[in-house]
Amino acid sequence: MDVTVFPSRVGGTARAPPSKSYTHRAILAAGYADGATVEDPLLSADTRATGRAVDLLGGAVEEDGTDALAVEGFGGKPAVPADVIDCVNSGTTMRLVTATAALADGTTVLTGDGSLRSRPQGPLLEAITDLGGEAASTRANGQAPLVVTGPIDGGRVAIPGDVSSQYVTALLMAGAVTDEGVEIVLETPLKSAPYVEITLELLADFGIDAGATDEGFSVEGSQRYAPEGGTYAVPGDFSSISYLVAAGALAGEDVVVTGARPSAQGDVAILEIVERMGADLEWDREAGTVEVSAAALEGVEVAVADTPDLLPTIAVLGAVADGETRIVDAEHVRYKETDRVSAMVEELGRMGVETTERRDALTVHGGDSRLRGATVDGRGDHRIVMALAVAALVADGPTTIRGAEHVDVSFPEFFDVLAALGVDLGRE
Numbered sequence: 528m529d530v531t532v533f534p535s536r537v538g539g540t541a542r543a544p545p546s547k548s549y550t551h552r553a554i555l556a557a558g559y560a561d562g563a564t565v566e567d568p569l570l571s572a573d574t575r576a577t578g579r580a581v582d583l584l585g586g587a588v589e590e591d592g593t594d595a596l597a598v599e600g601f602g603g604k605p606a607v608p609a610d611v612i613d614c615v616n617s618g619t620t621m622r623l624v625t626a627t628a629a630l631a632d633g634t635t636v637l638t639g640d641g642s643l644r645s646r647p648q649g650p651l652l653e654a655i656t657d658l659g660g661e662a663a664s665t666r667a668n669g670q671a672p673l674v675v676t677g678p679i680d681g682g683r684v685a686i687p688g689d690v691s692s693q694y695v696t697a698l699l700m701a702g703a704v705t706d707e708g709v710e711i712v713l714e715t716p717l718k719s720a721p722y723v724e725i726t727l728e729l730l731a732d733f734g735i736d737a738g739a740t741d742e743g744f745s746v747e748g749s750q751r752y753a754p755e756g757g758t759y760a761v762p763g764d765f766s767s768i769s770y771l772v773a774a775g776a777l778a779g780e781d782v783v784v785t786g787a788r789p790s791a792q793g794d795v796a797i798l799e800i801v802e803r804m805g806a807d808l809e810w811d812r813e814a815g816t817v818e819v820s821a822a823a824l825e826g827v828e829v830a831v832a833d834t835p836d837l838l839p840t841i842a843v844l845g846a847v848a849d850g851e852t853r854i855v856d857a858e859h860v861r862y863k864e865t866d867r868v869s870a871m872v873e874e875l876g877r878m879g880v881e882t883t884e885r886r887d888a889l890t891v892h893g894g895d896s897r898l899r900g901a902t903v904d905g906r907g908d909h910r911i912v913m914a915l916a917v918a919a920l921v922a923d924g925p926t927t928i929r930g931a932e933h934v935d936v937s938f939p940e941f942f943d944v945l946a947a948l949g950v951d952l953g954r955e
Contacts, residue, residue, distance in 0.1 A: 721793025
């Protein structure tokens with residue numbers, strides 16, 4: 528699908544979608560349990576991939592049409608799947624489920640689309656092998672398709688912290704139902720640390736004792752997943768909120784975003800970043816509302832070591848801000864659905880934005896740029912699509928975004944929400 532966005536002012540109220548990160552973990556945690564109800568989940572292409580994986584591992588995930596998922600769990604003992612687990616484009620699904628598969632008494636095969644088959648899984652495969660399982664890449668390059676044979680009993684394992692925090696999450700979630708538990712030693716500093724905080728918060732809500740240690744993280748074994756009252760409610764998603772807040776900061780007339788209650792999500796940092804750049808913003812934490820209006824923006828320096836998903840949003844804000852916006856500690860952002868650093872350089876470049884790219888940094892020269900409408904490519908990446916749509920609001924002329932359907936991964940109603948806020952757009 529192609530979407531053309533015309534320059535527009537935005538105003539009104541928009542509700543943020545539920546968190547994709549929490550939904551993935553909640554579906555799988557309910558699978559580890561005897562069963563649970565997941566309330567207010569994000570139903571998207573990615574989270575449905577996790578649901579299908581739970582089905583194949585011996586559970587059952589049912590969409591009951593009432594903004595909830597009824598999950599029948601496998602009680603901490605996943606079955607050997609009767610088919611290959613296709614994670615499609617969801618890196619979170621693949622990493623979390625790879626560790627789950629290592630608990631099964633047999634062999635599991637996991638694959639995904641072309642993009643997912645290019646993403647690094649090697650450290651997780653090595654960790655599973657060190658814990659007594661067998662795990663390998665069929666192409667011997669640390670990338671999917673993956674073949675995993677269990678069961679693992681738990682133990683002590685060392686992994687790098689600067690490739691993906693999802694390795695830690697996967698091992699903690701699986702480790703809780705091993706006999707011995709899992710102790711994780713980080714060989715390098717942890718990137719995207721707030722995502723592990725999300726995991727620890729959710730595990731606690733499911734009755735699992737896990738936490739940080741001097742060397743990394745650990746989880747005791749032989750635990751039982753069981754959320755209080757048999758239900759878990761998913762909070763709003765600050766990664767998705769970032770696009771609505773950025774739209775308000777660039778083109779807003781009293782935009783109100785609801786569903787923004789505090790949680791462990793690192794991407795809540797977008798509110799501080801936008802405010803630091805000069806937008807008129809107010810966050811009512813108790814009510815979970817953010818009010819934002821456009822103002823003249825100034826360039827800033829932002830480190831995204833813990834918030835990689837914010838890079839596209841910050842780059843767009845920087846394109847309009849006066850002066851330079853430097854985004855640093857960004858090398859790991861290259862290993863997402865696409866290389867988001869290069870993608871934003873190239874696509875914003877089509878729109879007239881001057882940038883300087885380094886391996887671990889992106890500088891956006893807002894003072895030397897003037898956004899103009901263009902035809903751009905979403906790169907099969909939901910976050911690139913949404914960021915470019917926000918940029919289009921203040922471009923000179925219409926912008927056509929190719930592959931816009933990929934917003935289904937995390938924010939399926941994104942363009943409907945923009946239209947409700949007053950954005951002039953067309954779909955083909």
